[in-house]
Amino acid sequence: MLHLGAELHVLLHGLLRTYGDFVRWRGFHDVYLVNHPDFIRPILTRDYRHFSKRTIDYRVLAQIMGNGLVTNDGPHWIQQRKLIQPMFGNHRVNGFDGTINTLTSSLMDEWETRAGGETLRIDREMSRLTFRIVGATLFGSDLKRHGDEIAEILEVANLSPLEIRALMTLCSWVPTPYNLKWRRAVRRLDEIVYGLIQARRRRGVGHEDILDHLIHALDESGYEGMDVKQMRDEVVTLMLAGHETSANALAWTLYLLSAHPDVEARLTESLDATLNGAPATADDLPRVPYLKQVVQESMRLYPPVWSYVRRAERQEEFNGCLLPAGAHVIIVPYSLHRHPEFWPDPERFDPGRFDPNAGEGRHPFSYLPFAAGPRTCIGAGMAMLETQLVLAQILQRFKVRMVPEHRIETTGKVTLKPRYGILATLSRRPAVRLRKPSAPG
Numbered sequence: 001m002l003h004l005g006a007e008l009h010v011l012l013h014g015l016l017r018t019y020g021d022f023v024r025w026r027g028f029h030d031v032y033l034v035n036h037p038d039f040i041r042p043i044l045t046r047d048y049r050h051f052s053k054r055t056i057d058y059r060v061l062a063q064i065m066g067n068g069l070v071t072n073d074g075p076h077w078i079q080q081r082k083l084i085q086p087m088f089g090n091h092r093v094n095g096f097d098g099t100i101n102t103l104t105s106s107l108m109d110e111w112e113t114r115a116g117g118e119t120l121r122i123d124r125e126m127s128r129l130t131f132r133i134v135g136a137t138l139f140g141s142d143l144k145r146h147g148d149e150i151a152e153i154l155e156v157a158n159l160s161p162l163e164i165r166a167l168m169t170l171c172s173w174v175p176t177p178y179n180l181k182w183r184r185a186v187r188r189l190d191e192i193v194y195g196l197i198q199a200r201r202r203r204g205v206g207h208e209d210i211l212d213h214l215i216h217a218l219d220e221s222g223y224e225g226m227d228v229k230q231m232r233d234e235v236v237t238l239m240l241a242g243h244e245t246s247a248n249a250l251a252w253t254l255y256l257l258s259a260h261p262d263v264e265a266r267l268t269e270s271l272d273a274t275l276n277g278a279p280a281t282a283d284d285l286p287r288v289p290y291l292k293q294v295v296q297e298s299m300r301l302y303p304p305v306w307s308y309v310r311r312a313e314r315q316e317e318f319n320g321c322l323l324p325a326g327a328h329v330i331i332v333p334y335s336l337h338r339h340p341e342f343w344p345d346p347e348r349f350d351p352g353r354f355d356p357n358a359g360e361g362r363h364p365f366s367y368l369p370f371a372a373g374p375r376t377c378i379g380a381g382m383a384m385l386e387t388q389l390v391l392a393q394i395l396q397r398f399k400v401r402m403v404p405e406h407r408i409e410t411t412g413k414v415t416l417k418p419r420y421g422i423l424a425t426l427s428r429r430p431a432v433r434l435r436k437p438s439a440p441g
């Protein structure tokens, strides 16, 4: 039954289950929900140029991200993507395993002192960690001084782009209390980020982080698509896109594991047997395939980016259904990942679905946590590495248990978050001796 007061992702899922895979929703704009993999495929791949990001959601996001990769479009986006893509190649990304392990290990050391029954907000802990990770890969050690402050500022921005408060930022000159807070936050963010860029340019490159690569493009390559403002936008975009998403994937996975002790037991057995208490390296991961399956299944049920929107720049037709030019199209992974034609018993948590032999014949566009096609998530490899390495350490050292009476519900902001947070307690896992990670190279 449809419930109009429901969270937007629940409402859209209800509409799709009730009315089928192509639903027109008349409102402020004509909005079309598209939920069949065959319809989604051309939107994200062959015809992606005809589905732009000229929508209100991306305009709201651009208030803080500026014209970075997520919100940019057209030929300038192509240039920027080409420039930034090499920083996310497999080899480079895998080289971040030492950094990820060191930062995780230091959080785990903090947790040791809290493992006597203290209650923790797991979602916040994961957000703190993934922010440190994205900060270190972007800025090396430069971010240490400002890390917590930037994380707080970015938290202000994690609203649903369709919330009134968020929409009002499009008229940021109107002095609503939220707009005032927003303007202050963005001003301070700019101050810090421009400061970091300037300081690094003065000192010169040679740190092998993402900032170096961008500065090189700005100062030396003769490439004209990027000025300092564009660089600020790319950096803020990567910080925003790269931390809440992974944090939610981790928090929801820990929640699911705690609710499914059989899956947790199988996973920890496999980690213990393969890693023997040591943190995993990128090279170890293929030897613990069940870990990846668990993360994939968790992102099926709780896709961190639960929807994405496009504007049809010309009229299109899907199997006899007409999509007029100018219409907004919403792809809802939250609903697609529960499509009963592709996911039998969709609400059941079953990492076995991602066993390499089990997925044979499944439609490749029925699972899209990172989108697909030219605009697929640039950080997908980094996110998969990071979530697996972090979980490998947590699960070898601690048992994470939810506080039983605490309510767990989803809320659809830019990311799919736990509405009341995830409260948990920790206990040390006995007899596992964790070797310290070696220092990042």
Ligand code: HEM
Residues within 6 Å of the ligand: 069, 070, 081, 134, 237, 238, 241, 242, 243, 245, 246, 249, 303, 304, 305, 308, 309, 368, 369, 370, 371, 374, 375, 376, 377, 378, 379, 380, 382, 383
């Ligand atoms: C579990 C973690 C993550 C998930 C589920 C995720 C998901 C997504 C999705 C669905 C998109 C497409 C959005 C759209 O079309 O509007 C996207 C784009 C993007 N993501 Fe991620 N992401 C994750 C982690 C990361 C990380 C770690 C980074 C970088 C450090 C990152 C950077 C980006 C960027 C820059 C884009 C825009 C790409 C473009 O259009 O060229 N993401 N992500």
